[in-house]
Amino acid sequence: MEKFTILSGIAAPMDMMNIDTDQIIPKLHLRTIKRTGLGKVVFDELRFNTDGSEKPDFVLNREPYRRASILVAGDNFGCGSSREHAPWALLDFGIRCIIATSFADIFYNNCFKNCMLPVTVGKDDWRLLLNDAADSDNPRLMVDLEALTITRPGGDQIAFEIDGFRRDCLLKGLDDIGLTLQRADKIDAFEAAQSEQQPWLYTSAVQ
Amino acid sequence: MASPQTLFDKIWQSHVVDVQDDGTTILYIDRHLLHEVLSPQAFEGLRLAGRQVRRRDATLAVADHNVPTTDRRQGIEDPESRLQVETLSINCREFDVPIFDMLDPRQGIVHVIGPEQGFTLPGTTVVCCDSHTATHGAFGALAFGIGTSEGEHVLATQTLRTSKPKNMRVLVDDPLPPGCTGKDLILAIIGRMGTAGGTGHIVEYVGRAFRDLSMEGRMTVSNMTIEAGARAGLVAPDDKTFDYLKGRPMAPQGVQWDAAVAYWRTLKSDDGAVYDREVRIDAGDIAPQVTWGTSPEDVVPITGAVPDPQDAPTEAKRTAMRRSLDYMGLTPGTPMTDVAIDNVFIGSCTNSRIEDLRAAADILRGRRVAAHVDAMVSPGSSIIKQQAEAEGLDQVFIAAGFQWRESGCSMCLGMNPDRVAPGKRCASTSNRNFEGRQGRDARTHLVSPAMAAAAAVTGRLTDVRQLAR
Ligand code: SF4
Numbered sequence: 287m288e289k290f291t292i293l294s295g296i297a298a299p300m301d302m303m304n305i306d307t308d309q310i311i312p313k314l315h316l317r318t319i320k321r322t323g324l325g326k327v328v329f330d331e332l333r334f335n336t337d338g339s340e341k342p343d344f345v346l347n348r349e350p351y352r353r354a355s356i357l358v359a360g361d362n363f364g365c366g367s368s369r370e371h372a373p374w375a376l377l378d379f380g381i382r383c384i385i386a387t388s389f390a391d392i393f394y395n396n397c398f399k400n401c402m403l404p405v406t407v408g409k410d411d412w413r414l415l416l417n418d419a420a421d422s423d424n425p426r427l428m429v430d431l432e433a434l435t436i437t438r439p440g441g442d443q444i445a446f447e448i449d450g451f452r453r454d455c456l457l458k459g460l461d462d463i464g465l466t467l468q469r470a471d472k473i474d475a476f477e478a479a480q481s482e483q484q485p486w487l488y489t490s491a492v493q
Numbered sequence: 494m495a496s497p498q499t500l501f502d503k504i505w506q507s508h509v510v511d512v513q514d515d516g517t518t519i520l521y522i523d524r525h526l527l528h529e530v531l532s533p534q535a536f537e538g539l540r541l542a543g544r545q546v547r548r549r550d551a552t553l554a555v556a557d558h559n560v561p562t563t564d565r566r567q568g569i570e571d572p573e574s575r576l577q578v579e580t581l582s583i584n585c586r587e588f589d590v591p592i593f594d595m596l597d598p599r600q601g602i603v604h605v606i607g608p609e610q611g612f613t614l615p616g617t618t619v620v621c622c623d624s625h626t627a628t629h630g631a632f633g634a635l636a637f638g639i640g641t642s643e644g645e646h647v648l649a650t651q652t653l654r655t656s657k658p659k660n661m662r663v664l665v666d667d668p669l670p671p672g673c674t675g676k677d678l679i680l681a682i683i684g685r686m687g688t689a690g691g692t693g694h695i696v697e698y699v700g701r702a703f704r705d706l707s708m709e710g711r712m713t714v715s716n717m718t719i720e721a722g723a724r725a726g727l728v729a730p731d732d733k734t735f736d737y738l739k740g741r742p743m744a745p746q747g748v749q750w751d752a753a754v755a756y757w758r759t760l761k762s763d764d765g766a767v768y769d770r771e772v773r774i775d776a777g778d779i780a781p782q783v784t785w786g787t788s789p790e791d792v793v794p795i796t797g798a799v800p801d802p803q804d805a806p807t808e809a810k811r812t813a814m815r816r817s818l819d820y821m822g823l824t825p826g827t828p829m830t831d832v833a834i835d836n837v838f839i840g841s842c843t844n845s846r847i848e849d850l851r852a853a854a855d856i857l858r859g860r861r862v863a864a865h866v867d868a869m870v871s872p873g874s875s876i877i878k879q880q881a882e883a884e885g886l887d888q889v890f891i892a893a894g895f896q897w898r899e900s901g902c903s904m905c906l907g908m909n910p911d912r913v914a915p916g917k918r919c920a921s922t923s924n925r926n927f928e929g930r931q932g933r934d935a936r937t938h939l940v941s942p943a944m945a946a947a948a949a950v951t952g953r954l955t956d957v958r959q960l961a962r
Contacts, residue, residue, distance in 0.1 A: 317577055319534070319576060320537070370640045396642065399640065463542070477651075484756065
């Protein structure tokens with residue numbers, strides 16, 4: 287997996303609460319067999335009119351936010367259906383970091399699986415960052431996962447926290463399947479014991 | 494002596510492969526189900542990393558979301574739907590994973606075929622990239638939905654990295670009143686708990702109301718646990734569970750069957766086991782339920798009326814209710830039985846099993862669907878469809894004016910061509926009444942199969958007890 291260490295980029299402000307995965311990527315676009323290519327439809331209904339033209343007010347349709355790699359969004363980001371298409375679509379658009387006051391569980395989880403960093407900050411810090419992002423002349427933030435800081439355009443820093451294991455995986459670009467496979471001996475041992483105790487789980491499945 | 498354990502604790506503990514320093518558990522997965530929508534990227538990941546499926550004998554795939562419910566030999570018209578279904582077949586062939594493709598006589602909705610084949614068994618861990626995996630909890634299996642990357646992790650390692658959820662008991666001690674089904678019970682529970690009431694928890698359903706339910710009814714209850722925000726529901730296995738499973742193609746046979754049942758009988762919460770949370774609900778006074786809004790918690794008894802946002806406790810709730818009512822085209826105070834409908838859908842992994850079809854047919858026998866109503870049935874599996882035909886149920890539906898279709902997710906979410914038209918109102922046996930769920934601007938009222946049949950006959954939402962014989 288790719289690494290996530292330092293991300294310096296344009297932050298787009300999205301001052302909306304409860305942005306759900308349906309809004310990020312409607313079910314119409316789930317009929318794909320790829321992880322990539324969904325960036326062009328991310329936030330479909332917020333971003334485009336029914337005739338396919340852009341809604342000029344939507345933040346990602348404006349300069350410089352078309353090139354955003356960071357999103358500063360409201361409470362409970364990513365709620366609703368478990369579709370991993372939501373982080374895929376954001377990533378494909380170019381967004382690798384979302385800053386919010388809270389996230390829905392599965393979305394939060396899914397981000398780490400895709401080398402994306404969801405950052406939870408307090409209400410006051412969030413307000414500052416939202417204002418920074420809203421200044422279209424210089425909406426640049428720097429997110430440093432090693433130092434656990436966000437550097438604001440003027441140089442001030444805001445600290446954040448993240449679970450150690452997850453941080454490690456992102457910093458080193460570790461693939462968690464690879465990590466688990468390092469424990470293959472334990473999985474083998476589990477299967478050996480279980481097949482002894484519940485042999486029907488090993489003999490009776492699909493023919 | 495060891496301290497008393499809940500059913501959930503027992504299943505969890507018997508599947509721990511390893512606990513990491515940070516508290517993450519590597520949990521063994523016994524059964525992995527796949528469908529065509531949320532699995533292609535998991536296989537792509539395996540392919541890119543050069544990995545294999547660890548246990549093909551513990552994995553089963555089926556095409557259900559995109560498949561047409563009309564003559565399938567014609568293939569799938571929509572190119573994207575077709576590609577997704579074909580990709581599942583190609584992936585399964587490449588990775589040697591068993592699959593029921595669109596034309597297989599065992600095809601059906603993923604959460605219907607698992608139990609039907611005996612693939613779902615008590616005491617197992619069951620996952621699928623699909624939130625309604627909760628269904629399988631009816632068998633006393635720990636069953637929950639996962640993301641696609643997690644699905645890839647299971648394919649490659651037969652395990653999941655996860656942390657232990659909390660444990661909650663929902664107790665309903667009294668029997669269900671006449672006219673009420675598992676669907677009415679779970680809708681009433683979600684109405685009480687709210688859609689976030691179970692967040693972070695596994696729910697165990699305990700008490701007479703659940704014991705009395707058939708396996709079909711228990712599956713309906715477990716299925717909608719996710720609508721209360723919980724990851725999984727559990728019902729302790731009993732003789733009904735064993736009777737249901739006995740002789741199923743993938744269930745244990747012979748001496749293994751006896752050994753399995755002996756083990757399964759130990760799968761219940763010990764006396765004095767402690768739960769993180771408890772909810773007790775009286776079933777005695779519930780009436781058949783119906784939803785009025787765009788969230789499964791928006792529930793009223795059929796004898797009730799459309800609620801008034803002004804009575805809501807907070808401004809946020811008032812705003813949400815107004816938006817819902819606006820979408821649903823309903824006025825506060827309207828009796829639910831005055832609400833006219835345009836469509837009826839009997840199907841989905843919630844309510845499409847043989848018992849559901851029988852209950853609907855009982856109401857329909859000798860009656861006709863109201864002239865303005867478009868009604869269809871999509872049985873939960875091709876095997877259920879066949880069984881229903883052997884019982885003559887198809888003829889009852891057809892004579893009443895229903896369309897008798899093939900099996901699939903169908904109008905539950907309309908990824909195939911089965912959709913409710915914009916602005917139309919549907920009495921549906923499915924599980925989600927979200928905006929746009931059954932089609933753009935479609936209005937959904939969630940009900941039991943008998944209630945759906947009653948609505949079809951009168952052309953409006955109807956108290957099934959008035960049509961019962
Ligand atoms: S029937 Fe509906 S809820 Fe069930 S698996 Fe299919 S789409 Fe999901």
